[in-house]
Amino acid sequence: MEHIITTEHLTKEYKNFIAxxxxxxxxRQGSIYGFLGxxxxxxxxxxxxxxxxxxxxxGNFTIDGKHFPQDRLAILxxxxxxxxxxxxxxxxxxxxxxxxxxxxxxxxxSAVEEALELVGLSEFGDRLAKKYSLGMKQRLxxxxxxxxxxxxxxxxxxxxxLDPSGIHEIRNLVKSLPGLYDCTVFISSHMLSEIxxxxxxxGILNHGSLLFEGSLHDLRQNALKNGFATxxxxxxxxxxxDKDNADRKQRAIL
Amino acid sequence: xxxxxxxxxxxxxxxxxxxLFSVGILGAAYAFVNYMVRKETxxxxxxxxxxxxLTQLYGMIMVLNLFGVVVAACMxxxxxxxxxxxxxxxxxxxxxxxxxxxxxxxxxxxxxxxVTLENAALARIGVVEFPHGAFDMRAxxxxxxxxxxxxxxxxxxxxxxxxxxxxxxxxxxVGVAGFLSGMALAAADAALLMVHPFVIMLKPAIAxxxxxxxxxxxxxxxxxxxxxGVGLWMAKRLQYE
Ligand SMILES: Nc1ncnc2c1ncn2[C@@H]1O[C@H](COP(=O)(O)OP(=O)(O)OP(=O)(O)O)[C@@H](O)[C@H]1O
Ligand SMILES: [Mg+2]
Numbered sequence: 001m002e003h004i005i006t007t008e009h010l011t012k013e014y015k016n017f018i019a020x021x022x023x024x025x026x027x028r029q030g031s032i033y034g035f036l037g038x039x040x041x042x043x044x045x046x047x048x049x050x051x052x053x054x055x056x057x058x059g060n061f062t063i064d065g066k067h068f069p070q071d072r073l074a075i076l077x078x079x080x081x082x083x084x085x086x087x088x089x090x091x092x093x094x095x096x097x098x099x100x101x102x103x104x105x106x107x108x109x110s111a112v113e114e115a116l117e118l119v120g121l122s123e124f125g126d127r128l129a130k131k132y133s134l135g136m137k138q139r140l141x142x143x144x145x146x147x148x149x150x151x152x153x154x155x156x157x158x159x160x161x162l163d164p165s166g167i168h169e170i171r172n173l174v175k176s177l178p179g180l181y182d183c184t185v186f187i188s189s190h191m192l193s194e195i196x197x198x199x200x201x202x203g204i205l206n207h208g209s210l211l212f213e214g215s216l217h218d219l220r221q222n223a224l225k226n227g228f229a230t231x232x233x234x235x236x237x238x239x240x241x242d243k244d245n246a247d248r249k250q251r252a253i254l
Numbered sequence: 255x256x257x258x259x260x261x262x263x264x265x266x267x268x269x270x271x272x273x274l275f276s277v278g279i280l281g282a283a284y285a286f287v288n289y290m291v292r293k294e295t296x297x298x299x300x301x302x303x304x305x306x307x308l309t310q311l312y313g314m315i316m317v318l319n320l321f322g323v324v325v326a327a328c329m330x331x332x333x334x335x336x337x338x339x340x341x342x343x344x345x346x347x348x349x350x351x352x353x354x355x356x357x358x359x360x361x362x363x364x365x366x367x368x369v370t371l372e373n374a375a376l377a378r379i380g381v382v383e384f385p386h387g388a389f390d391m392r393a394x395x396x397x398x399x400x401x402x403x404x405x406x407x408x409x410x411x412x413x414x415x416x417x418x419x420x421x422x423x424x425x426x427x428v429g430v431a432g433f434l435s436g437m438a439l440a441a442a443d444a445a446l447l448m449v450h451p452f453v454i455m456l457k458p459a460i461a462x463x464x465x466x467x468x469x470x471x472x473x474x475x476x477x478x479x480x481x482x483g484v485g486l487w488m489a490k491r492l493q494y495e
Contacts, residue, residue: 051345076347083345087338091267103260104346129337144342 004029004152004184005050009059012045012208019045021208022059027186027201030178034199035188038241042208043188044084047156050186051081063152077105080150082158086141090130094121094140097129098147107148115143118173134161142170146177153177155187159194167194174198192237204237206244257348261356264339270330271364277322278368281315282375288314289379301462303388307380308397308464315372316459319405320452323365324429327412328422330357335420344492354417354489358482361409366402373398393464400466401458403474407451408432410481417485448473451481 005027012020020042027033037043048054050061052072061068063075088097098112105111116122119139124132129140138161145153158174159167175198177183189195195202202219204212212219216233223236265271288311289296296306334340343353373394380389411432416425436452440460447453448470454477457470 053341053344073347073349076345079345081345083341085338087340087342089264089333089339090337091333092264096263096266100260100264101342101346103256103263104348141342 002029003027005033005061005063005186007046007050007059007061010046010049010056010061011058012042012049012054013057018208020049020056023205023208023210024059025203025210025213027184029184030182031200032174032178032185032187032198034192034195034202035186035205036190036192036195036202036237037188037205038190040207041205043205044156045208046205047081047083047154047186047188050154051076051079051083053083078150079152079154080145080147081154081156082141082145083154083156086137088129088137088140088144090128092129093126094129094132094136094143095125097140098143101144101147105148111148115147118146119143120169135163135166138162139166139170149181149183151183153183153185153187155185157188157190159189171198191234193232193234196233204240206241207248209244211240211244257352258356258359261353261360264333265330265360268329268333270326270333270360273326273329274322274361274364274368277318278371281318281368281372284314284318285311285372285375285379289383293383303384304380304390304393305462305464307376307384308393309458309461311376312401313459316401316405316455319365319368319372319401320408320429320433320455322368323361323405323409324412324426324433326361326364327409327416328425328429330361330413331416331425332422335422350492351486351489354413354485355482358410358413358485361413362406365405365409369398369402369405373401396466397458397464400471403471403478404454404458407474407477407481408455410478410485411451414481414485414488417489445469449477451477 003026005025007023007025010020010023011018023042023046035043035046045054049056050063052068064078066075068075089100092100095112095116098115102109102111113122116125119142121136121139121143124136129137132140138158142155142158145155155174159170162170171194174185174187177185187195187199196216199216201215202212203210212222214222219233219236228236228239296310297303299306299310334343344350377391377394380394412425412429415428419425432452436450436456439447439450440453440456454470454474457467461467
């Protein structure tokens with residue numbers, strides 16, 4: 001099986017604190033990989049390292065066989081990304097914002113309309129981005145990531161701030177992407193219940209460490225083996241985190 | 255070239271271009287008005303008419319240019335920080351130093367435009383008002399270049415500062431502090447003070463002669479290149495936080 005993103009012992013330490021601890025993940029080409037973890041688990045930090053927004057303290061990674069930092073431009077050219085809060089030029093409209101990205105990526109003009117259409121922003125394309133609602137900014141960020149159909153998508157909580165129907169819509173969109181064109185999606189979330197509906201594979205992160213990596217099926221098997229409730233996968237996730245937290249406390253006391 | 259076009263598009267609806275454009279217009283208008291009002295006093299000064307024309311009016315024009323450069327430099331980076339747009343730029347296949355350099359070019363060209371406009375006004379005054387033969391076009395050209403070159407260290411310095419602080423009040427404060435300390439130090443003779451970019455900028459304004467000072471011009475070019483170099487180097491490193 002071909003892995004398009006792999007990390008090896010990826011670690012990020014801040015002054016006296018380890019945000020990402022020895023994480024080795026493997027994202028299969030053409031799959032949707034759900035990256036799960038509670039607040040502060042290190043999901044965004046991991047994704048930032050993949051995009052070169054912050055440097056790893058230890059370990060390394062490859063994206064489509066390319067390495068950082070020597071292949072920075074090549075990696076960024078084939079990766080559409082959306083990390084944490086959306087970023088945009090406040091003085092430009094949604095359409096103009098996407099046009100800047102389009103020019104940087106050297107794409108045809110039609111790419112902008114296509115991206116606006118995909119995220120349902122066509123109607124509001126000519127409004128200033130700073131006047132967008134939170135959900136619209138989120139959609140604009142997503143459109144920026146999808147622009148030009150990049151083969152790799154790195155999406156950090158893309159449904160944050162969306163209304164329930166928006167969450168549903170974006171989830172369906174993400175789910176449809178590998179069918180729409182040949183791409184791999186690396187997506188983070190807090191909720192297994194959300195990820196479970198779209199992901200093929202799952203990685204669970206807690207306090208910077210990877211607790212589990214495998215397919216949804218593996219996760220169910222794993223749950224059974226460890227005596228977790230299996231009827232609702234969300235509970236599996238939560239009890240996994242709880243158990244890890246309890247272990248940590250135990251270790252801290254000792 | 256492409257990155258320059260992209261950079262220009264980003265400028266839309268920000269004040270970067272209008273500010274320096276207005277500074278050019280205002281500076282030119284000031285020259286006309288001031289000369290008309292103070293004509294008698296100015297011409298009775300015991301100086302060469304060309305020196306009077308170029309140096310006596312330059313004080314206020316210089317302050318305008320300085321204001322324009324400080325504000326435009328602050329704005330050209332503030333728009334990157336405002337909606338956190340710069341984060342998206344780091345995630346796109348763009349060279350961050352190239353982006354920095356494009357901003358430098360835009361500010362430089364706009365400043366050149368403003369300086370040209372102001373000096374064209376001065377030249378027009380000279381042509382129309384001066385007794386026959388007293389006007390010297392070469393002196394105007396030399397002084398325009400000189401005032402442009404001596405403004406460049408401030409521009410280069412302000413862009414560097416603006417690129418480093420997300421809060422626009424910090425570079426704006428640095429600009430004001432630079433101006434005030436520059437005013438206090440400009441009259442001093444110590445050549446060492448010329449490391450202060452605002453002191454250099456003030457040099458032509460406090461000189462009595464319109465004759466460019468070669469040392470000041472050389473130091474200006476060196477400082478401009480130095481601040482630009484540091485800015486580009488920092489832009490390159492910034493990807494790694
Ligand atoms: N620049 C930084 N300096 C110090 N600590 C940081 C920095 N950036 C992140 N952290 C810490 O690293 C940890 C992981 O943060 P990260 O943003 O990766 O979490 P996350 O999994 O994305 O959480 P969330 O679900 O809330 O988005 C947090 O404890 C955070 O405080
Ligand atoms: Mg996060």
